[in-house]
Amino acid sequence: MSQHAPIAIPAEVRSRLKALRLVPRQARGAHGIGQHASRSRGAGLEFAQYRAYEPGDALRQIDWKLYARSDRFFVRESERESPITTWVLLDASASAAQADRARPDWSRLDHACATAACVVELALQQGDRFGAIVVNGHGVQVVPAGTGPRQRDRVHLLLRGVQAHGGWPPLDALRPVWERVQAGHLLVALGDGFDEANTVLLERLAAARREVLQVQLLSAEERDFPFAQGHRFEDPETGEALLGDGRAIRDGYLARFDQAQRALQARLQAAGIAHALGYLDQPLDTPLGVLFGTGRRAWA
Structure with a gap:
């Protein structure tokens, strides 16, 4: 997706979004909290x-x-009843530029921006307030919460201009997130889930009574590790590189990756953060259906 291209939602995805609802656990009576009366x-x-x-x-x-x-x-x-304010928090660090070789023109950032556009559509169809936050090596960019089609245009403008860069800033630089996302708000975090600063921020927001959900977006190659020959693996944020034979290290990689995923999911569950996985070769709404469909399975 180019910097100035419109953020298009496929027609079949847009149709399925009509069956989803942005409903926080508090509004559904989770943990003994009744429905809001505002x-x-x-x-x-x-x-x-x-x-x-x-x-x-x-x-x-x-x-x-x-x-x-x-x-x-x-x-x-x-x-x-029960108005909500929904935020999308987009991880636009350097690793967001990753793409699969099968589709090099579709990066994790492209997928995240399109998924964010889907969340915005859900808030718009409910008449709720929504805003957007982008975090990367340049710092934090915010579109304050608002309503209506013009607010959607403001969010799309931010998403169209975002570029993957650097790593996550230190926690004290994330003050704009705390200033905007208030207690009781719903925050949907989009990214690979590999940044410790990101996870710590989500844990602290959840502990401060923000409703936090994470959509972890991974490439098909991270999931399947299809490399069969010698390959150079490089961390785009640190520059660290590893040379190895894909076939020889595949089993070990998959085992360690599964262990890391289980540890992350346990950590999020302990913090009360709902988690859903999405892959770049899957429809945009796949993890949103887990979080916001009638058969929700991701609530901690």
């Missing part, structure tokens, strides 16, 4: 107000009788 304007049942139509609004929300009287399009906003 209210927001969205596509609910109790009428709240009119606002001017914006491109991307559902046609069913247009008040056609009012249009007949005024010759202008207005959308009916309604009040509904």
Whole structure:
């Protein structure tokens, strides 16, 4: 995906997103916490107000009788229970530039940005607030939370311009995350899950009553290790390199990788962080279905 290309969601993925819901555990009564009683304007049942139509609004929300009287399009906003604010936290460190040889034009960063766009669509279709945070070696970039199609455009603008660079900054440089993501907000972290600073941040946010979910995005080659000949393996963030015969080290790699994954999942579960795996050769919504589908399986 080029820097200025639109973030396209495949039609079949967009169709499946309609069956998903961004519902925090607190709103579902997890851990003994009941449903929130606060209210927001969205596509609910109790009428709240009119606002001017914006491109991307559902046609069913247009008040056609009012249009007949005024010759202008207005959308009916309604009040509904349990409003949420959703954030996407994007790991754009140097390792996000990794891609599979089978599809070198589709990197982990491309997949993460497109997945973030899917989360934004879910928040938009619910009428909820949403924002975006990008972290890489340059620091932290934030689109403050907002609502509506124009807010989606702001998030897309940030995502289209992001580039993979450097490593994670120290925790004291991540203050903008703490300033924006408030207690009770829902945060969806997208990245490879290999940065210790990232995991520590998610643990601390969860301990501070933020609803934290991690979508771990891995390449097919990280999963399958298909290398059969001599190969140079290089860490894009540290520059460390390893020369080895792929066939000879494959079993050992897969065993260590599985062990590392189990350790990460246990750590996230202990912190109360939901976790779902996605791979670059899978549909964008595969991990979102685990987290937000009717048969959720990733809750800690």
